[in-house]
Amino acid sequence: MRLLITGGVGFIGSNYINWHLQQYPGDEIICLDKLTYAANMAALADVVKLNNFTFIQGDICDEQFVESCFAQYKFDAVINFAAESHVDTSIKSPSIFIKTNVEGTGVLLDACVKFAVERFHQISTDEVYGSLPDDGKSYFYETTPYQPHSPYSASKASSDMLVKAYIDTYHFPANVTNTSNNYGPYQFPEKLIPLIINNALHGKKLPVYGDGLNIRDWLYVDDHAKGIDMVQEHGKLGESYNIGGHNERKNIDVVKAICTLLEELAPNKPNGVTRYEDLITYVTDRPGHDLRYAIDASKIQKDLGWVPEESFETGLRKTVEWYLNNLEWCRRVQDGSYQRER
Numbered sequence: 001m002r003l004l005i006t007g008g009v010g011f012i013g014s015n016y017i018n019w020h021l022q023q024y025p026g027d028e029i030i031c032l033d034k035l036t037y038a039a040n041m042a043a044l045a046d047v048v049k050l051n052n053f054t055f056i057q058g059d060i061c062d063e064q065f066v067e068s069c070f071a072q073y074k075f076d077a078v079i080n081f082a083a084e085s086h087v088d089t090s091i092k093s094p095s096i097f098i099k100t101n102v103e104g105t106g107v108l109l110d111a112c113v114k115f116a117v118e119r120f121h122q123i124s125t126d127e128v129y130g131s132l133p134d135d136g137k138s139y140f141y142e143t144t145p146y147q148p149h150s151p152y153s154a155s156k157a158s159s160d161m162l163v164k165a166y167i168d169t170y171h172f173p174a175n176v177t178n179t180s181n182n183y184g185p186y187q188f189p190e191k192l193i194p195l196i197i198n199n200a201l202h203g204k205k206l207p208v209y210g211d212g213l214n215i216r217d218w219l220y221v222d223d224h225a226k227g228i229d230m231v232q233e234h235g236k237l238g239e240s241y242n243i244g245g246h247n248e249r250k251n252i253d254v255v256k257a258i259c260t261l262l263e264e265l266a267p268n269k270p271n272g273v274t275r276y277e278d279l280i281t282y283v284t285d286r287p288g289h290d291l292r293y294a295i296d297a298s299k300i301q302k303d304l305g306w307v308p309e310e311s312f313e314t315g316l317r318k319t320v321e322w323y324l325n326n327l328e329w330c331r332r333v334q335d336g337s338y339q340r341e342r
């Protein structure tokens with residue numbers, strides 16, 4: 001199979017490529033990525049030398065360029081990870097989110113229709129569903145109406161809607177998967193878990209929005225890769241699937257859990273730090289901050305047999321260990337040198 005992965009140099013895309021090529025060494029992957037600040041080629045160091053992996057730098061919004069790639073490679077399937085993905089940035093600069101996430105998806109859809117691609121897979125988020133009360137019993141289902149609150153989630157909702165419209169209008173062979181907060185290796189340290197690990201190791205403040213009681217549902221990135229793969233292999237075309245780990249945690253509890261792991265795994269603290277937890281600092285809440293996300297993933301479990309392998313405890317430990325073993329990677333991200341080494 002010849003697979004186009006867009007946004008494959010980002011956090012989830014690169015983990016997916018590494019995982020996929022280990023599982024299916026006979027497949028061919030072409031990775032198309034614009035290489036924004038969120039892309040880090042170091043994440044693909046193990047696959048760039050393979051004959052069945054090709055990297056192309058380019059923008060999914062560039063219609064001519066995208067068409068030329070489709071004409072040249074004749075992809076069997078496309079998985080679209082490419083996106084602007086940081087909510088805080090979307091609040092400051094929404095237009096690039098509309099451009100990449102909405103228009104870019106539209107360009108890919110048109111190319112798929114034109115070149116009769118057999119399967120398109122849109123990687124989406126639980127944030128499109130809006131926010132749940134902290135009642136411990138309401139969940140996002142595939143049938144939950146979209147009610148996005150941030151420019152990021154609105155742009156993801158719009159791109160999902162485009163995919164769904166193409167399914168209905170053109171019998172377009174596609175799936176949408178909506179996943180919860182991913183975590184694991186190679187995540188850019190603007191996101192909560194790597195941000196807290198990195199700041200703690202440097203003795204910097206650990207910023208927690210508002211009262212820290214917002215709840216997110218965490219999924220280890222390799223479990224997400226397995227879920228995507230199951231949908232690719234066995235998913236019913238035209239369907240949406242939620243992929244989530246039933247790991248609901250309050251943000252403050254995630255931060256404290258990281259501090260506890262660091263006490264054990266990195267006991268030599270930066271100068272002036274007695275306990276990592278002392279670095280926790282509450283900061284002004286994010287505007288429109290959703291209270292709770294919680295995915296019901298019973299459809300993919302029942303229909304396709306997907307179950308996550310990592311609990312939050314095992315996944316978080318692996319993740320903290322990975323960052324501790326890859327301090328040089330973190331340093332290059334922080335001083336910007338990763339962008340010069342492309």
Ligand code: NAD
Nearest residue numbers: 007009010011012034035036038039059060082083125182
């Ligand atoms: P990321 O920001 O780490 O990576 C995005 C990648 O897309 C980068 O490599 C970037 O260079 C590339 N890109 C951006 N604009 C592009 C363009 N115009 N053309 C080509 N490439 C472009 O994001 P991520 O965390 O890996 O997320 C991947 C996908 O999963 C996104 O669609 C995101 O909305 C979705 N998602 C992420 C999470 C999460 O927890 N990280 C949760 C749910 C859904």
